[in-house]
Amino acid sequence: MSGSIKDTYDNQGFVVLGGLIPPERFEELKAACDRVISRTRNGEWAHRRTVGKQFPPYGDDDSDSWGVQHVMHPDLGESAFAKWYCSDALVEVVTQLLACDAGDLQMELFNLLINPISHSFALRWHRDDVSEKATEQEEQQALAIWHHGVQWNTALYEDRCLYIVPGSHKQPRTPEQRSLSSSQVPPENPLDMPGAIQLTLHPGETVFYNSNILHCATYDSKTPRATLHSCMGDSRGGSTRARNILQHGLEWMTGTSFYDTLDARGKAMLSRLLDLHKSSGGHVGYSLDG
Numbered sequence: 022m023s024g025s026i027k028d029t030y031d032n033q034g035f036v037v038l039g040g041l042i043p044p045e046r047f048e049e050l051k052a053a054c055d056r057v058i059s060r061t062r063n064g065e066w067a068h069r070r071t072v073g074k075q076f077p078p079y080g081d082d083d084s085d086s087w088g089v090q091h092v093m094h095p096d097l098g099e100s101a102f103a104k105w106y107c108s109d110a111l112v113e114v115v116t117q118l119l120a121c122d123a124g125d126l127q128m129e130l131f132n133l134l135i136n137p138i139s140h141s142f143a144l145r146w147h148r149d150d151v152s153e154k155a156t157e158q159e160e161q162q163a164l165a166i167w168h169h170g171v172q173w174n175t176a177l178y179e180d181r182c183l184y185i186v187p188g189s190h191k192q193p194r195t196p197e198q199r200s201l202s203s204s205q206v207p208p209e210n211p212l213d214m215p216g217a218i219q220l221t222l223h224p225g226e227t228v229f230y231n232s233n234i235l236h237c238a239t240y241d242s243k244t245p246r247a248t249l250h251s252c253m254g255d256s257r258g259g260s261t262r263a264r265n266i267l268q269h270g271l272e273w274m275t276g277t278s279f280y281d282t283l284d285a286r287g288k289a290m291l292s293r294l295l296d297l298h299k300s301s302g303g304h305v306g307y308s309l310d311g
């Protein structure tokens with residue numbers, strides 16, 4: 022089983038799994054999501070993904086949101102998130118996919134993806150840490166080093182927002198794929214992209230994916246979405262993930278008030294992220310424009 026999920030992940034660039042939220046945790050996480058979504062929509066929580074802005078920095082130009090940032094932040098006081106992020110079930114899968122030990126894992130991002138409420142929104146086709154302007158050779162180099170981390174979406178409601186091109190985590194774009202992913206503009210129909218598929222996640226299902234797979238997403242204001250959106254890294258990758266992770270502004274993770282909320286595994290994972298933060302020496306820039 023473990024061989025097969027890693028093989029699928031390595032070959033396709035993603036794998037879908039169920040059962041990573043125990044039934045008794047599901048309602049707890051849903052209730053925590055309801056509270057942070059409502060604080061974000063009523064303006065109490067400023068760390069959000071703002072409609073109209075696809076990538077960080079998200080700014081504040083629109084009052085509608087498509088995501089809640091930093092759900093483990095101690096100011097939110099929602100312990101269910103860190104408890105789940107550090108849980109045995111999740112750590113077991115991540116270590117299999119990254120072929121590392123739990124003692125190598127570095128804590129990274131934990132955000133929440135939600136439906137906007139006033140109008141629908143979409144993200145353009147992108148790879149999370151490769152510019153749309155990268156040459157074929159630059160794309161190849163970037164893809165070759167992107168195996169020290171994994172990202173995942175865990176749906177609490179049915180989620181049909183994400184589109185991906187299976188296998189594109191290993192291949193530079195074809196000329197046609199390049200022409201459909203070179204502007205800042207989201208696609209009118211994501212399925213026009215050669216090789217694209219739409220993922221459907223049922224409540225409780227998780228897609229683990231290589232975040233440099235070619236992907237995009239569409240958000241319908243009428244369809245409830247609360248999808249846990251996280252990533253973890255293998256600290257043996259050194260600085261490879263620094264820009265992509267630290268661009269989200271993680272100073273809040275450096276204080277004792279966050280550290281004190283974590284269990285022993287969480288504290289150890291955090292300390293590996295803080296080493297990366299220290300060694301990056303300040304502003305790392307942003308992965309993408311738009």
Ligand SMILES: O=C(O)CCC(=O)C(=O)O
Nearest residue numbers: 134144149174182183238
């Ligand atoms: O909404 C999603 O599922 C994808 C989000 C995404 O592509 C991103 O954060 O870069």
